[in-house]
Amino acid sequence: MNTKLQELADLMFPNVTKTIEDYEKMYPERDLKEGACVTRFAPSPTGFVHMGSLLSAFEDYKVAHDTNGVFCLRIEDTDQKRSVENGIQGILNDLKNFDITPDEGMISETESIGNYGPYIQSERMEIYHTFAKYLVLHDLAYPCFCTASELDETREIQELNKERIGYYGSFAKCRSLTIDEAIAKIKAGEEFVVRLKSPGNFNSKIVLHDEVRGDIEFPENDLDIVLIKSTDKLPTYHFAHLVDDHLMRTTHVMRGEEWIASFPIHDQLFSIFNFKKPKYAHLGLVMKIDETGTRRKLSKRKDKEASVEFYHKEGIPKEAVKLYLMTIANSNFEEWLDNNPKGDLNEFKFDFKKVSASGTLFDVSKLFNISKNYLSKQSAVEIYNNLLKWTEEFDKEFYDLLVKYKDYSINIFNIERENEKPRKDYISYKSIREFVFYMYDELFENIEYEQAKITDKEEIKKILDVYYNEYMDLNDKDNWFIKVKEMCDKLGYASNIKEYKKNPELFKGNVADVTGLIRVALTSKNNTPDLYEIQKLLDKTRIKERFEKYINC
Ligand code: GLU
Numbered sequence: 001m002n003t004k005l006q007e008l009a010d011l012m013f014p015n016v017t018k019t020i021e022d023y024e025k026m027y028p029e030r031d032l033k034e035g036a037c038v039t040r041f042a043p044s045p046t047g048f049v050h051m052g053s054l055l056s057a058f059e060d061y062k063v064a065h066d067t068n069g070v071f072c073l074r075i076e077d078t079d080q081k082r083s084v085e086n087g088i089q090g091i092l093n094d095l096k097n098f099d100i101t102p103d104e105g106m107i108s109e110t111e112s113i114g115n116y117g118p119y120i121q122s123e124r125m126e127i128y129h130t131f132a133k134y135l136v137l138h139d140l141a142y143p144c145f146c147t148a149s150e151l152d153e154t155r156e157i158q159e160l161n162k163e164r165i166g167y168y169g170s171f172a173k174c175r176s177l178t179i180d181e182a183i184a185k186i187k188a189g190e191e192f193v194v195r196l197k198s199p200g201n202f203n204s205k206i207v208l209h210d211e212v213r214g215d216i217e218f219p220e221n222d223l224d225i226v227l228i229k230s231t232d233k234l235p236t237y238h239f240a241h242l243v244d245d246h247l248m249r250t251t252h253v254m255r256g257e258e259w260i261a262s263f264p265i266h267d268q269l270f271s272i273f274n275f276k277k278p279k280y281a282h283l284g285l286v287m288k289i290d291e292t293g294t295r296r297k298l299s300k301r302k303d304k305e306a307s308v309e310f311y312h313k314e315g316i317p318k319e320a321v322k323l324y325l326m327t328i329a330n331s332n333f334e335e336w337l338d339n340n341p342k343g344d345l346n347e348f349k350f351d352f353k354k355v356s357a358s359g360t361l362f363d364v365s366k367l368f369n370i371s372k373n374y375l376s377k378q379s380a381v382e383i384y385n386n387l388l389k390w391t392e393e394f395d396k397e398f399y400d401l402l403v404k405y406k407d408y409s410i411n412i413f414n415i416e417r418e419n420e421k422p423r424k425d426y427i428s429y430k431s432i433r434e435f436v437f438y439m440y441d442e443l444f445e446n447i448e449y450e451q452a453k454i455t456d457k458e459e460i461k462k463i464l465d466v467y468y469n470e471y472m473d474l475n476d477k478d479n480w481f482i483k484v485k486e487m488c489d490k491l492g493y494a495s496n497i498k499e500y501k502k503n504p505e506l507f508k509g510n511v512a513d514v515t516g517l518i519r520v521a522l523t524s525k526n527n528t529p530d531l532y533e534i535q536k537l538l539d540k541t542r543i544k545e546r547f548e549k550y551i552n553c
Contacts, residue, residue, distance in 0.1 A: 002137075002139070004179040004180070004183075005136065005137055005138075005139060005179060006137065007179075007183060008136060008143070008179050008182055008183055008186075009133050009136040009137045011183060011186045011187070012132075012133065012136055012143055012186065012192075012194065013129045013130075013132065013133040013136075015126070015129065016126065016129050016130050016133045018126070018130050019130065019134075020130060020131060020134050020273075022130075023127060023130065023247055027115070027116050027247040027248070027249065029249060030070070030249045032068070032069060032070070033068055035067055036064075036067045036068050036069035036070075036251075037063050037064055037066075037067045037069040037251045037252045038064065038069050038070045038072070038248070038249055038250050038251045038252070039060035039061075039063050039064045039069065039070075039071050039072070039250065039251070039252050039254060040060060040071070040072040040073070040074050040105070040245070040248065040250055040253075041053075041056065041057040041060045041061075041071070041072070041073055041074070041095075041102075042073075042074045042075075042076050042244075042255075043057075043075065043076065043091055044075070044076050044077060044079060044082040044083065044087075045075050045077050045082070045083045045084065045087030045088045045091065046082055046083075046084060046087055046090075046091070047084045047085075047086065047087040047090035047091065048090050048091065048094055048307065048308070048309065049091055049094035049095060049308050050298075050300045050306055050307065050308070051286055051298055051305065051306045051307070051308060051362065052256070052285065052286040052297075052298060052306075054094065054095075054098065054100075054308045054325070055283075055286060055325050055328065055329065055360075056254055056255070056256070056283055057095060057100050058098065058100055058322065058325045058326075058329070059254055059283065059329050059350065060254055061100045062326075062329070062345075062350045063252060063254070063350050064103065065346075066349050066350055069251070070103045070104055070114075071102055071103050071104070072102055072103070072104040072105040072114065072116070072119065072248060072250075073091075073092075073095075073102035073104075073105035073106050073107075073119065074105055074106070074119050074120070074121070074244060074248070075088055075091075075105075075106050075119060075120040075121065076121050076237070076240065077120060077121055077122045078121050078122065078229075078234040078235055078236070078237065078240055079237075080122075080232065080234075086109060088106050088108070088109045088120075089108060089109050092106070092107065092108065094308045094309065097308065097311075097312050097318060098308070098318045098321060098322060099318065099322075104116065104119070105117070105119040106119050106120060116247065116248045116249065121234070121235070121240050121244070122234065124240075124243070124244070125233065125234065127243060127247065128228065128234075128235040128239060128240065128243055129228070129233070131239070131242075131243050131273075132194050132227050132228050132235075132239070135194075135196070135197075135227070135272070136194070139197065140196065140197050140199075140272055141194050141195060141196055141197055141227060142174060142175060142177070142182065142194070142195055142197055142224075143174065143182050143185070143186060143192035143193070143194060143195075144167075144172075144173075144174035144175075144192055144193050144194070144195045144224070144226075145174055145177075145182075145185050145190050145191070145192050146167075146173060146174060150173075151167070154167070154171050154173075158171065164202070166223045167195065167223060167224045167225070168198070168202070168222045168223050168224060169222065172195070172224045174195070175195075175197060175224060191230045191231075192230055193226045193227075193228060193229055193230045194226070194227045194228035195224040195225065195226055195227065196223075196224050196225050196227055196269070196272075197224060198221055198222050198223055198224050198225070198268065199268070199272070200220035200221045200222040200264075200268055201220050201222060202219045202220060202221075202222040203219070203220075204219070204220045205217055205218070205219060205220070206218055206219075206220050206264060206267070208263050208264065208267055208280070209279075209280075210260075210263075210280055210281060210282055211252070211279055211280065211281035211352040211355075212281045212282060212283065212284075212352055212353075212355045212357050213282065213357045216260070216263070218263065218264045219264070220264060220268070221264040221265045221267075221268045223265065225238055225265055227239040237262075238262060238265050238266060238269065239269070241253075241266060242266065242269040242270060242273070242275075245278055246270070246273070246275045246276075250278050251278055251279060252278060252279050252280075252281060253278045253279070253280050253281070254280075254281045254283060255280075255281075255282060255283065256282070256283060256285070257282045257283060257284055257285060257357075257359075259282060260282045263280065263282075266280075281352055281355065282357075283355065284355070284356050284357055284358055284359035284360055285297050285298075285359040285360075286298045286328070286359065286360055286362050287359045287360065287361050287362065288303060288305075288361065288362045288363075289361065295361070298362050305362065305364050308321075313394065313430075314428050314430050315387075315390045315394070315428040315429030315430035315431070315432075316367065316368075316371050316427075316428045316429075317371060317374055317375065317386065317428075317429070319343075319374055320367065320370050320371035320373075320374040320375070321367065321371075322345060323337065323343055323345070323370050323374065324366065324367040324370050324371075326345060326348065327366070327370070328356075328360040328361075328362065329350065329355065329360075330348075330350060330351055330354040330355065331354045331355075331356060332351070332354045333348060333354075336348055341377075343374070368427050368428075371427055371428060372424045372425075372426065372427055373424065375424075375426045375427075375428075376417070376422040376423065376424040376426070377422065378417075379417070379418055380410045380411070380413040380414035380417055380418065381410055383413040383417075383426075383432070384402070384406070384409055384410045384413055386429060387402065387413075387429050387432055388402050388403070390429035390430070391429070394430070395430075395433065397443075398433050398443075401440050401442060401443070405440070408439075408537065411537055412436050412439045412537060413432075413436075415529040415530055415533045415534070415537075416529045416530055416533070423529055425529075438522070438523040438524055438525065438528075439523075439534070439537065439538070441542065444524070444546075447524045448524065449520055449521075449524045449550065449553060450520055450524060450525055450526045451520075451526075452513075452516050452517045452519075452520040452521075452526070453509060453512075453513040453516050453517070454509060454513050454514070454516075454517045457551075459508075460517060460521075460550070460551065461551050462491070463487075463491060463514060463517060464517070464518070464521060464547045464550070464551065465547075466487060466490075466491065467484075467487060467514075467518060468543065468544060468547055470487070471483045471484060471486065471487040472535075472540075472543070474532070474535055474536055474539075474540070477532045480532050480535075481532070484511065484514065484515060485511055487514070488510070488511045488514055491508070491514075492507060492508040493507055493508055493509050493510055493511060493513060493514050494506075494507040494509070494510040494511065495510075495511050496511075497510055497511065497512065515531055518531065519531050519534075520550070521546060521547055521550035521551075522534060522535065522538060522543065522546050522547075522550075
């Protein structure tokens with residue numbers, strides 16, 4: 001071993017006591033079945049998850065679970081500017097709302113599970129330094145003392161001469177310092193970063209394989225990138241990625257497409273250490289078409305649908321969000337869902353080949369549609385229980401009513417439900433109130449009625465009186481309608497719509513106008529589920545009260 005290099009490495013990393021071999025032993029290859037994938041979601045502790053990152057966490061989770069592998073949550077806090085207080089807990093909560101729970105990694109602000117930790121980068125300092133020291137010892141990394149203004153100057157020259165920007169070749173000034181010079185500078189207290197002594201040649205081409213995009217050709221990396229920063233001695237993303245994903249035995253790195261440009265750097269780092277390379281999948285951006293018709297990245301600042309909390313607050317069932325995420329994750333999922341209406345995600349396997357490389361369009365209306373379908377298939381009791389949970393957090397007034405009138409509420413939710421073709425009106429738990437509020441007297445106090453077809457006050461009073469006193473039969477649905485039609489004939493309304501259409505002038509209106517009037521009087525709305533069922537649940541006394549209220553309004 002070169003004693004000069006040893007002296008330099010010891011000066012740069014005085015606290016390193018372990019070797020890479022020590023860590024290899026501490027974090028051995030995982031004993032997993034053939035084909036099992038180890039994935040990780042690696043956010044900064046920013047306190048929340050954006051829809052795009054929820055999608056990638058979901059994909060990480062799915063790939064690991066499809067293959068009986070491991071899904072880790074690693075917190076990347078090397079850029080301290082991006083950390084917020086309780087930033088990990090916020091992320092965990094967002095993930096938990098969608099049942100995306102890590103098998104390994106951080107499980108609270110301070111605790112973790114698994115044998116490959118610490119899972120928070122700021123606590124892995126010693127490990128990074130051990131790996132960096134190894135590179136210095138092998139003359140594969142060096143200290144760089146260039147100041148910010150020197151680096152700016154280099155950049156200006158490069159811009160002026162239209163040369164590639166970066167620290168490489170003859171621009172990599174500190175690369176040519178002698179070991180003695182470097183040692184002297186450190187001893188004099190000069191600040192330094194640790195840079196890779198890149199063995200690459202920009203004029204050579206390499207082909208790297210991406211699981212989504214296939215083979216991609218790049219120039220070899222020749223940048224002497226920073227591995228360890230100067231002030232806090234934390235690693236850069238590039239170096240932390242190498243160390244962490246190697247030691248955590250990650251098999252699949254799934255990350256945003258913004259990292260494609262760094263792919264050659266990462267490949268080179270793995271080669272230098274002679275580590276087994278993980279497979280890479282660079283995922284496309286999540287886009288939206290905005291009001292002006294422009295396709296752009298979903299923005300957490302501008303778009304409310306970009307925050308995952310939005311779905312929780314709106315009461316979109318997490319299962320529906322996950323089904324939707326799967327439709328944007330894999331292009332063949334929608335067809336699968338059509339053929340597998342139960343939509344059990346465990347039965348669908350994630351396929352890298354079905355990921356769109358060009359980015360996916362986030363379409364809230366499609367999500368709402370999936371949600372509608374999903375909710376229509378729930379039983380009345382399931383709707384009740386889930387709604388109870390949601391309202392407890394977000395709508396206390398409705399929650400209290402649901403508690404007070406449990407069986408009654410379940411009966412309401414059961415109207416036109418639990419059959420072959422269930423009614424699809426609820427979009428979310430939040431929306432249910434607007435579809436059923438009229439069934440609760442407490443919510444029917446200061447309501448505005450929609451306009452019924454029949455508007456004459458006297459006529460309204462007559463119809464409702466005659467109906468209530470003479471024709472209302474709530475013992476049997478068929479009979480109920482027969483009686484309504486009889487009443488229509490008696491009062492001058494066509495009981496047969498076809499006949500009405502032939503000669504409308506012969507009638508005051510038709511049976512639909514009459515049932516429409518009853519509907520508005522009872523519910524305030526022109527459009528509701530089955531009127532007979534509604535009346536059954538309201539029962540006679542309340543029907544009477546509501547007719548009176550309507551007549552007097
Ligand atoms: N912390 C990185 C990010 O948020 C993670 C990228 C990766 O998954 O490797 O973009």
